[in-house]
Amino acid sequence: MEKEELLKLIATKEDDRHDFKEQWYEPGQGNSDKAEMLKDIFSFVNTVHNEYCYLIFGIADGTHEVVGVENSKHRYNTQQITDWLSKLPIEPEIPEIRIDTFHIQEHEVDVMVIQNTDNVPVFLSDEQKGKGFGKHSIHPGQVFTRREDTNTPISRTANYNQLVELFKKHLGLNLPIKGRFKKVLKDWKNWNYYEHTGEVGLQYEIDPAFKIVFVEKSSNIKADTFSLSQIRADIDWEDALLTHNNNTIKEISVVNLDGGRFKAVVPDKGTISYFGENLFYDCYRGNSLKYHLEELINNLHSPISPDRGSFEKLMGAIVLYRNADYQHEVERGLEKIWKSIDASTNPSSEEIDMYRHKLESDLPSGSDELSDVAVQNMVKQMKTTKYVKTFLTQNQT
Numbered sequence: 480m481e482k483e484e485l486l487k488l489i490a491t492k493e494d495d496r497h498d499f500k501e502q503w504y505e506p507g508q509g510n511s512d513k514a515e516m517l518k519d520i521f522s523f524v525n526t527v528h529n530e531y532c533y534l535i536f537g538i539a540d541g542t543h544e545v546v547g548v549e550n551s552k553h554r555y556n557t558q559q560i561t562d563w564l565s566k567l568p569i570e571p572e573i574p575e576i577r578i579d580t581f582h583i584q585e586h587e588v589d590v591m592v593i594q595n596t597d598n599v600p601v602f603l604s605d606e607q608k609g610k611g612f613g614k615h616s617i618h619p620g621q622v623f624t625r626r627e628d629t630n631t632p633i634s635r636t637a638n639y640n641q642l643v644e645l646f647k648k649h650l651g652l653n654l655p656i657k658g659r660f661k662k663v664l665k666d667w668k669n670w671n672y673y674e675h676t677g678e679v680g681l682q683y684e685i686d687p688a689f690k691i692v693f694v695e696k697s698s699n700i701k702a703d704t705f706s707l708s709q710i711r712a713d714i715d716w717e718d719a720l721l722t723h724n725n726n727t728i729k730e731i732s733v734v735n736l737d738g739g740r741f742k743a744v745v746p747d748k749g750t751i752s753y754f755g756e757n758l759f760y761d762c763y764r765g766n767s768l769k770y771h772l773e774e775l776i777n778n779l780h781s782p783i784s785p786d787r788g789s790f791e792k793l794m795g796a797i798v799l800y801r802n803a804d805y806q807h808e809v810e811r812g813l814e815k816i817w818k819s820i821d822a823s824t825n826p827s828s829e830e831i832d833m834y835r836h837k838l839e840s841d842l843p844s845g846s847d848e849l850s851d852v853a854v855q856n857m858v859k860q861m862k863t864t865k866y867v868k869t870f871l872t873q874n875q876t
Contacts, residue, residue: 480533480579480592488533489543489583493628495526499538501546503553503589514607514615514633517567522623522630523593524574524601525637527644527653534591547586554589568604572596597662600624600637600645656728657768660721663689664771672781679783681775691772692720693733693742693783702838702848704860705746705761708796709737709789713841717742719772731769736793741785744773746797749867751810753817758824760864762798764806770799798867813870820866826858834858 488497504516523532537548548554555563557577564573575594580587600622608616615633622637623630624645631637637645647653651662663669669684683689698716706712714734721729732745746761747769763770776783777790785793800806813820835854838846847853 480531480590482581482583485533485535485581485588485590486583488535489538489545493540495528495532495625495627496530497533497535498523498628499540499543500534500536501539502548503536503551503555505553512612512615513563514612514617517607517617518623518633519630520564520574520576520591520593521601522625524596525599525622525624525645527648529595529597529648529654529658531595532593534593535588536591537586537588545584545586545588548589549587555591560591567607570602570604571598572601574601597648597651599649600642656723660689660723660728661768661771664768664775667775667778670775670779672779672783681779681781688724690722692722694718694720699847701842701846702857703734703745703761704857704864705743705793705796706734706736707834707837707857707861708792711738711841712838713738715739719744721768721772729768731772733772736785737789741789742776742783743785743793744769744776749798749806749810751813751817751820751863751867753814753821756817756821758817758820758863759860760798760867761796761860762800762806762864762867764800764803766802795868796861796864798864798871809867809871812874813867820863824859824862824866826855826862830858831855 489499491497493499498519504512506512519534523534526532536551536554537546538544539546555578560576560578561573564576567573574596577592579590579592581590582588602620602622603617604619606616606618617633620636622642622645623633624637624641625631626641644653651659654662663683663686666683666685670681671684672681673679678692680690680692682691694717696716696718700714700716702712702714706714714736717733717735719731719733720727721731733742734745735741736743744763746763749760749762751758751760763773777785800809831851831854834857835849835851838848838854842848848857
């Protein structure tokens, strides 16, 4: 969370994304104990929207005055809250939470950042009461949720309609069709490979309306940087048509790699810029439809899936980011050392000769990729990709 976003929330009325607490939960202070804290966490996890939620400590409810928590004896940090939750019998999974601290108006404000998940509803599988839980018990299967600025009372559970909405979120039924496709793509075990009547594709067994059809397409590009990682560098191009009820939702470029032994999604081109000069490299974004399709292909154990060695070579030639924001952050950092990257990724004459020879053995004579400039650019991109991967390994955040 950025400080600017927090300031906007502080100026905004409480809703189903954020709530103010004057202090942290104090043991023995009525409802302000661990039972109440767990109820509030579950209430925000069990929301039907698809956004992060925030419990903001050190803000007076009603007036929104910044009072701070610097004198609180019961503050939690990320490790402490994670350790506490991990000891509880939480189903279906422990919520992902972190604590951020900000200095505002000479006070410290803690923010509990509760990550969005579709694994809802979240609840306890065994009763929790006694030490730390004050006078309250939280019962197995009891579901708390939040509507607007109100949580389910600790003595009650979500009603039927609220549970229906949560299960719709769990199944992706509250998402637009692209979001639903992303969700089913992650359910690897329920996809089947098929070949019939001249059509090759994948179909989702639980809901056959979801299909992926592979269609040949022509391209003048006979090899690319990432294909140099394979035994054979030549590639054939296709479109993967992501369809629902025979309507095409998305077209994603794929290639047949290593002499057609397996398919791979064509990666994006990352860019490191410096005063109009660009260094390019290959990357995937982990939260994208493209990468979810790539993961599905890799985990199918089908005729279009790579063996372990081929897969490791492919991913060794591609940078994997969590999301586009993280990619942007990394690239802005790399721009500061652009000259060093540029100098260290210049191909040697030996490297150019080695990869030209490899390409000459795999591509038709006269292919554009065999020119001196093309070979040099491909090798430089390959070395830039390796540089970025090493940089990420050494600076993991």
